[in-house]
Amino acid sequence: MSVPLSILDLAxxxxxxxxxxxxxxxxxxxxxxxxxxxxRIWYAEHHNMPTIASSATSVLISHIAAHTERIRLGAGxxxxxxxxxxxxxEQFGTLETLYPGRIDLGLGRAPGSDQKTFRALRRDxxxxxxxxxxxxELQGYLTGESRIPGVDATPGKGTNVPLYILGSSLFGARLAxxxxxxxxxxxxxxxxxxxxxxxLYRRDFKPSAQLQEPxxxxxxxxxxxxxxxxxxxxxxxxxxxxxxxxxGRDRTFTDEEADQILKSPAGLQIEQMVRYSxxxxxxxxxxxxxxxxxxxxxxxxxxxxxxxxHQAWLxxxxxxxxxxxxxxx
Numbered sequence: 403m404s405v406p407l408s409i410l411d412l413a414x415x416x417x418x419x420x421x422x423x424x425x426x427x428x429x430x431x432x433x434x435x436x437x438x439x440x441x442r443i444w445y446a447e448h449h450n451m452p453t454i455a456s457s458a459t460s461v462l463i464s465h466i467a468a469h470t471e472r473i474r475l476g477a478g479x480x481x482x483x484x485x486x487x488x489x490x491x492e493q494f495g496t497l498e499t500l501y502p503g504r505i506d507l508g509l510g511r512a513p514g515s516d517q518k519t520f521r522a523l524r525r526d527x528x529x530x531x532x533x534x535x536x537x538x539e540l541q542g543y544l545t546g547e548s549r550i551p552g553v554d555a556t557p558g559k560g561t562n563v564p565l566y567i568l569g570s571s572l573f574g575a576r577l578a579x580x581x582x583x584x585x586x587x588x589x590x591x592x593x594x595x596x597x598x599x600x601x602l603y604r605r606d607f608k609p610s611a612q613l614q615e616p617x618x619x620x621x622x623x624x625x626x627x628x629x630x631x632x633x634x635x636x637x638x639x640x641x642x643x644x645x646x647x648x649x650g651r652d653r654t655f656t657d658e659e660a661d662q663i664l665k666s667p668a669g670l671q672i673e674q675m676v677r678y679s680x681x682x683x684x685x686x687x688x689x690x691x692x693x694x695x696x697x698x699x700x701x702x703x704x705x706x707x708x709x710x711x712h713q714a715w716l717x718x719x720x721x722x723x724x725x726x727x728x729x730x731x
Contacts, residue, residue, distance in 0.1 A: 405695045406441040407726055408704040409719070410478055410590065410621060413445055413456035414643075416712075424455040425462065427712055429469045434716055436473040439728035444478025444508060444704065450519040453647055460493040467501040476506025478586065478704065479568040483511055483529035487536050488555060491543035495558020507544075508566040508586055509537055511574075534577055541565060541581075545611075564612060566619070575599040575606075582610025589698060590621030590706045593677045600699045620698035623679035624705040626687045626721035627714070636718070637681045639710040644672045680705075684725035691726065 411431055415424045432443055445456040445463060456462055459477045467475050480490055490507070498505045511533040520527075542548045543555035544563050567578035567585050570592035578585035585603045589596045600618050607616040625640065627633035642660040649655075649668060663669045680690035695703055705722065709715040723730075 406702045408442040410704050410706040421455040432466045432470050438723035442474035444476050447481045477508050479508030479510040482509045487540035491555035491558040494563045495555050495561045498561040498563045499557040507563050508568045510568040575603040579603045579606035582608050584617035586619040589678050591675045617701050619702045620700035625681045626718045630682045633682045636709045640708045684721045688725040
């Protein structure tokens with residue numbers, strides 16, 4: 403294959419299941435991905451979402467790391483304005499100390515929540531404005547060159563945990579380019595600015611101690627199945643789940659209700675979110691991803707997947723690894 407393949411594990415809590423079930427599923431996926439040859443798995447910080455179990459991102463990473471041996475693990479990402487840079491440096495410095503050479507730290511500036519949760523997190527409404535300065539402060543703790551005299555991260559100092567800037571707009575692209583950091587674009591759910599953001603990042607990139615050449619990771623949805631009909635059925639399930647996740651916080655929808663919503667203006671927005679989706683047989687998925695990696699000018703793809711069952715979810719990743727000719731560990 404032309405580019406490495408990684409996984410964004412959404413840590414979904416399926417209907418009728420618990421957060422503990424979700425964690426066990428994530429362990430199984432990580433062990434499978436390690437055997438199949440995926441490069442890394444990332445987990446994203448979300449809050450007050452009853453269907454997503456990755457709110458305590460660093461704790462989940464540690465749990466997965468303890469049950470795997472080699473695969474890289476990280477945050478994709480930590481919403482840095484929700485935290486002090488020192489706290490995140492200590493958390494990820496601890497992870498790197500426990501699991502050396504395996505930890506990534508992707509950073510975003512979104513709330514990862516709604517406005518009520520924003521307040522519950524004690525987040526300052528202006529905190530996103532200091533995101534660039536907070537990234538530099540965090541980087542200083544991890545490299546052992548603290549920007550606050552007399553304050554070091556222990557553990558953390560000198561661990562050099564690699565940083566990644568996450569984004570879905572030109573802001574993140576500019577920041578990643580200016581700081582000489584790798585850039586991960588959230589095209590799996592916010593595809594609109596993909597090409598403009600990547601072009602800007604590559605044009606304005608300035609080499610740094612961490613990275614000499616620009617490096618782009620692009621997100622893409624993938625659902626592979628033994629037949630195209632099975633894959634399309636799973637993809638419909640995914641879109642129905644998006645309806646529930648985005649519009650159904652206080653209620654559930656029947657399949658018929660979800661399908662009606664998907665035909666409405668709100669549903670068209672959901673359809674737009676999943677514009678970049680590889681759905682079908684292994685050959686169809688490979689053909690799409692070969693096209694998408696060029697379209698996104700990506701050095702690496704990070705794939706997200708939801709399915710109607712645990713077995714279908716894992717099988718999709720197995721078929722994807724076969725289609726993309728990953729090298730088993």
